[in-house]
Amino acid sequence: xxxxxxxxxxxxxxxxxxxxxxxxxxxxxxxxxxxxxxxxxxxxxxxxxxxxxxxxxxxxxxxxxxxxxxxxxxxxxxxxxxxxxxxxxxxxxxxxxxxxxxxxxxxxxxxxxxxxxxxxxxxxxxxxxxxxxxxxxxxxxxxxxxxxxxxxxxxxxxxxxxxxxxxxxxxxxxxxxxxxxxxxxxxxxxxxxxxxxxxxxxxxxxxxxxxxxxxxxxxxxxxxxxxxxxxxxxxxxxxxxxxxxxxxxxxxxxxxxxxxxxxxxxxxxxxxxxxxxxxxxxxxxxxxxxxxxxxxxxxxxxxxxxxxxxxxxxxxxxxxxxxxxxxxxxxxxxxxxxxxxxxxxxxxxxxxxxxxxxxxxxxxxxxxxxxxxxxxxxxxxxxxxxxxxxxxxxxxxxxxxxxxxxxxxxxxxxxxxxxxxxxxxxxxxxxxxxxxxxxxxxxxxxxxxxxxxxxxxxxxxxxxxxxxxxxxxxxxxxxxxxxxxxxxxxxxxxxxxxxxxxxxxxxxxxx
Amino acid sequence: xxxxxxxxxxxxxxxxxxxxxxxxxxxxxxxxxxxxxxxxxxxxxxxxxxxxxxxxxxxxxxxxxxxxxxxxxxxxxxxxxxxxxxxxxxxxxxxxxxxxxxxxxxxxxxxxxxxxxxxxxxxxxxxxxxxxxxxxxxxxxxxxxxxxxxxxxxxxxxxxxxxxxxxxx
Numbered sequence: 001x002x003x004x005x006x007x008x009x010x011x012x013x014x015x016x017x018x019x020x021x022x023x024x025x026x027x028x029x030x031x032x033x034x035x036x037x038x039x040x041x042x043x044x045x046x047x048x049x050x051x052x053x054x055x056x057x058x059x060x061x062x063x064x065x066x067x068x069x070x071x072x073x074x075x076x077x078x079x080x081x082x083x084x085x086x087x088x089x090x091x092x093x094x095x096x097x098x099x100x101x102x103x104x105x106x107x108x109x110x111x112x113x114x115x116x117x118x119x120x121x122x123x124x125x126x127x128x129x130x131x132x133x134x135x136x137x138x139x140x141x142x143x144x145x146x147x148x149x150x151x152x153x154x155x156x157x158x159x160x161x162x163x164x165x166x167x168x169x170x171x172x173x174x175x176x177x178x179x180x181x182x183x184x185x186x187x188x189x190x191x192x193x194x195x196x197x198x199x200x201x202x203x204x205x206x207x208x209x210x211x212x213x214x215x216x217x218x219x220x221x222x223x224x225x226x227x228x229x230x231x232x233x234x235x236x237x238x239x240x241x242x243x244x245x246x247x248x249x250x251x252x253x254x255x256x257x258x259x260x261x262x263x264x265x266x267x268x269x270x271x272x273x274x275x276x277x278x279x280x281x282x283x284x285x286x287x288x289x290x291x292x293x294x295x296x297x298x299x300x301x302x303x304x305x306x307x308x309x310x311x312x313x314x315x316x317x318x319x320x321x322x323x324x325x326x327x328x329x330x331x332x333x334x335x336x337x338x339x340x341x342x343x344x345x346x347x348x349x350x351x352x353x354x355x356x357x358x359x360x361x362x363x364x365x366x367x368x369x370x371x372x373x374x375x376x377x378x379x380x381x382x383x384x385x386x387x388x389x390x391x392x393x394x395x396x397x398x399x400x401x402x403x404x405x406x407x408x409x410x411x412x413x414x415x416x417x418x419x420x421x422x423x424x425x426x427x428x429x430x431x432x433x434x435x436x437x438x439x440x441x442x443x444x445x446x447x448x449x450x451x452x453x454x455x456x457x458x459x460x461x462x463x464x465x466x467x468x469x470x471x472x473x474x475x476x477x478x479x480x481x482x483x484x485x486x487x488x489x490x491x492x493x494x495x496x497x498x499x500x501x502x503x504x505x506x507x508x509x510x511x
Numbered sequence: 512x513x514x515x516x517x518x519x520x521x522x523x524x525x526x527x528x529x530x531x532x533x534x535x536x537x538x539x540x541x542x543x544x545x546x547x548x549x550x551x552x553x554x555x556x557x558x559x560x561x562x563x564x565x566x567x568x569x570x571x572x573x574x575x576x577x578x579x580x581x582x583x584x585x586x587x588x589x590x591x592x593x594x595x596x597x598x599x600x601x602x603x604x605x606x607x608x609x610x611x612x613x614x615x616x617x618x619x620x621x622x623x624x625x626x627x628x629x630x631x632x633x634x635x636x637x638x639x640x641x642x643x644x645x646x647x648x649x650x651x652x653x654x655x656x657x658x659x660x661x662x663x664x665x666x667x668x669x670x671x672x673x674x675x676x677x678x679x680x
Contacts, residue, residue: 011639014654040641043654165538187599190638225583226637228650264546266581269635283539283567285580301538343641345604350641373605382600418601418640429600436599436635 004029005047005056007101009036009197010229011190016063017044023067035198037101038352039088046072047083053113058083088368093330094354095338096314100198106236108244111201117246119317123209124252131213132158135316137324139336144181144274144309145384145413145489147335147402150316156296157304158214166302176216177305178207178258179281179295180313182223182230183265183272186385188344188416191352192310195340196223196230199314200237201246204260206313208251209320210306211258219260220300222277225267234262269386269440273488274307276442287442288488309414311340332358335401343369345382345418355400362396364417376421380429380505384413386436387493389500390426409500411493426505431459433497441490448491451482455498462509472509475502518553518588526551526562534566541567541577545584553588590629592668594661595647598633601640610644613658628665 006012006021024031024046032052037045042060049056058080059072066072073079080086103110111117123131136151162174180203184192196203207219223231238260241247249257263281265271271280275289278300299305315337319327327337335357341364343350348370355364361381365371372378380390383400389410391398398408405412420429434455443449455478462471479495486492502509526548533547534540544563548555555578564571578584596602596611611633618625628648639645642654648664 010652011642011654014639014642014645014652043642184638185636187597187636188601188640189636190640193638226634226647263543265583266542266546267583267634268581280542281539283537283541283543283577284573285576344601345640345643347641386600416601416640418604420604424604429603432600432603440635 001030001051003049003052003054004031005034005049006031007036007043007045008033008105008229009043009194010227011040011194012036012043012045013229015043015061019064020044020046020062020067023064027067032104034102035100035105036194036352037083037089038097038194039086039349040351041349042080045080045083048072052110056083057081088349088351088353091368092354093338093356095318095327095330096195096202096311096340097199097352097354098318099202100195100352103199105198105200105233106240108201108240111199115321116201116317117205119320120205120208120212120246121252122320123212124254124256128158128213128215131209131320134320134324135213138315138319138327139331139334140312140315140319140327141335141402142309143311143315143339143414144272145387145411147412150308150312153296153308154210154214154306156294157216157306160297160304162215162217163303175218175301175303176214177300177303178210178214178216178219178313179277179300179305179307180207180219180221180310181272181274181277181307182221182227182310183277184224184227184310184414185269185272186387186414186416188382188418189342189385189414190344191340191342191415193227193230194352195310195314196227197233200230200233201241202314202317203234203310204237204241204247206316207260208247208258209316210308210313212251212256214304214306216306217258219258220281221260221262222265222271222281223262224265224272231262231264238262268442269436270442270488270490273490275488277307278305285442287444288490290487311414330356332356332399332401333403335403339400339412339415341400341415341417343417343419346372346374346421347419348373357401358399360397360399361391361417364400365396365419369417369419372419372421374421374423376423378419379422379424380420380426380501382418382420382429382497383416384411384496385416386433387411387489387496388413388416389496390420390429390504391500392504395504409496411496426501426508427459427463428508430498430501430509431456431463433494433501434459437490437494445485445487445491447482447485448487448494451478451486451491452494454478455482455494459498459509465510468510472502519551521552521556521558523558523562526559527566530562530566541569541574542581545574545578545581549584554585556586590627592627592649592665593632593647594628594630594649594665595632595634596656597635597637597639597643597645597647599636599640601636602643602645605643607644610646610656610658614661617658617662624662624665627669
C-alpha cells in the first residue's frame with residue numbers, strides 16, 4: 001500500500017504541513033510524520049513510496065487543495081521525482097543528519113533500521129577510556145561556537161571524582177552531569193531544532209555515550225522556550241527510550257545507569273553561554289560565571305559537568321558506529337568531520353546543508369542557496385549568528401572552517417549563514433548588533449552592559465554625520481574595550497558584526 | 512468587548528500543592544516554579560512570588576530577581592491572542608522591520624486588534640530563519656508572514672476554529 005510522508009517539523013508546519021497531513025488522513029491514506037529533509041523552501045514537501053522503506057518521490061509546496069483534488073501525480077508542476085536524487089541532497093555529506101526527514105522520529109524500530117543505536121552498542125563493548133580515545137581521534141570539536149576539542153573536555157570530566165550536589169551533605173549521592181546546550185538563540189540557526197524534532201533519539205544516544213565515557217549518571221537538556229515542538233519530541237523520545245531500555249537504571253541491560261531531564265529556558269539569549277546556562281539550570285538569573293573553575297571540574301550544582309552543543313553530541317553516535325578514522329578523514333586542517341550549515345535570511349533555497357568543513361561560503365550561498373530570494377545582488381553574508389562578522393561578496397571564497405574564518409576576522413559559530421541583498425543598510429545592522437547586546441546582556445561586566453548602550457549612541461551620531469572621524473575612532477576604541485574586557489562572548493564578540501560592517505561597508509555609515 | 516485570556520484565577524492552596532510537587536522533583540527549582548505558575552495562571556503575581564520564596568526557602572528578592580531577568584516571564588496577564596514578530600537578523604534580511612512597522616500601523620488602525628494581540632512584543636529568533644519573516648500567533652509558528660496572513664490567523668482563532676485549523680494528525 002502507498003505510504004505518504006509529511007514532515008512534522010516546525011518550519012514545515014509553519015507553511016501548512018499539518019493541514020496537508022490531515023487532508024491525506026481524511027482520504028484514508030497511510031501517513032508517516034517525519035522530520036524535514038532540510039529543503040525548507042520546498043515545504044511542505046510531501047513524499048510518497050510504495051512501502052515504508054521504498055524509494056520516495058516528492059512534491060513541493062503542497063497544499064490541501066492538491067490533496068483534495070487528487071493532483072499529486074507525475075504531471076503536477078511541483079513534482080520533484082525521486083527526492084534522494086535531488087542535487088541539493090545528493091551533494092551533501094550527511095552524518096549527523098543521516099536520518100532526519102527519513103524516519104519517524106519516535107519509532108524505535110525505524111531508528112534502528114537506519115543505523116540508530118549502533119554507536120551506543122559499540123561504545124558499551126569498549127572500555128570508557130577507549131571511547132574517549134575514539135572521540136579524540138575523530139577530531140570532533142564543539143559545535144556551539146568556540147570549537148573546543150570534545151575529547152579533551154570529556155577527558156577532564158572523566159578524570160574528576162563524582163561529587164554531591166552543592167549544599168548537600170558529603171554522604172549524599174555523588175553525580176556527574178552531561179548537559180546539552182539546546183539554547184539555540186543565534187538568528188539564522190535552526191539545526192539543533194530540526195535534529196531534536198527529526199531525530200531526537202540520536203541526541204539521547206549521544207548523551208548516553210558521553211555519560212558512559214566520563215562516568216556520568218545524569219543528563220540535562222537546556223532547551224530554549226521558543227522550541228515547543230522540540231520539547232514535545234524530546235519528552236516523547238525520552239519516554240520511548242526508557243521503555244526500550246536505552247535510558248534509565250540499566251542501559252541496554254548493563255550495570256550502567258543514566259537518565260535525562262529537560263529544562264526550558266525563558267527567553268534569554270545570554271543563557272546560551274555555558275556558565276549562564278548553568279546558572280539558569282540551577283534556577284537563578286542567567287548571569288555569566290567567571291572561569292575558572294571550569295564547568296568540567298565544577299559545573300552544574302558544583303559537580304563535574306560535560307557541556308556540549310546538540311550537534312556535538314549528535315555527532316558522537318556516528319563516530320562510534322562508523323569509526324573515528326572515517327570521521328577524521330572528512331574536513332580540513334584542524335576542522336574535522338562535517339558541519340551542519342544553515343542557509344537563512346534573504347536566500348532562494350534556504351535550509352540545512354551538511355558538508356565536510358572546507359566548503360566555501362560561495363558554494364553554500366550560490367550553488368546550494370541559489371542566490372538571494374529577492375533576486376537582487378548579494379550585499380553581505382553574516383556567518384555565525386548575531387556575534388559573527390558580515391562578509392562582503394569579495395570574501396565569500398573563504399573555506400568554512402574554524403582556522404580559515406578566524407584568519408579573515410570571522411567565525412563559524414553555530415554554522416548559521418544569513419544572506420542580505422543590496423537593500424540592507426549595514427550601519428543599521430551594526431546598530432542592531434549593539435542594540436541586541438544591550439538588550440540581552442546579563443549585566444555582570446561593565447564593557448558589555450555599558451559598552452553596548454554607548455555603542456548604539458556612537459553609531460547614531462556617526463549616522464547623523466556629526467564629527468564622523470572622532471566618532472569612528474570612538475567606536476573602534478569602544479569595540480576594543482568590549483573585545484578585551486568582557487567576561488564572555490556576548491560582549492566580547494559583539495564587535496565582530498560592528499567592525500566588519502564598518503570595515504567593509506563604510507559608505508553605509510555616511511548617508 | 513475587551514478580550515481576556517482564558518486562565519484560571521490564582522488559587523493559593525491549589526498552587527501550593529502543585530509547587531510543592533515541583534520543588535520535590537527538581538533541583539534548583541525557582542525558575543521551574545515560576546514557569547509552572549505562568550503556564551497555569553498566565554502570569555506571576557506578588558502572591559505567587561511569596562509562595563515560591565517560601566517553598567524554595569529563598570528570599571522574595573531572589574525570586575523577583577529571577578522573575579525580572581527572563582523576557583518570557585510576565586507579571587501581567589498576556590493578551591488573548593499574543594502576536595510576536597521575529598526581530599532578529601535573518602528575518603530583517605527579508606523585510607522583518609517593514610513587517611513590524613506595518614503590523615504596528617494595522618494595530619493603530621484597529622483598536623480591537625491591538626487589545627487582542629498586544630500589538631507586538633518582539634522576539635529574537637523563532638528558528639524559522641529560512642522562511643522569514645517569522646511570526647508566532649498564539650503559540651503557532653508562521654513562515655513568510657504578512658500583515659494579511661497574521662490578521663487571517665487572528666480572525667480564525669477569534670472565530671473559535673483556532674485549535675482545529677490545520678489540526679494535527
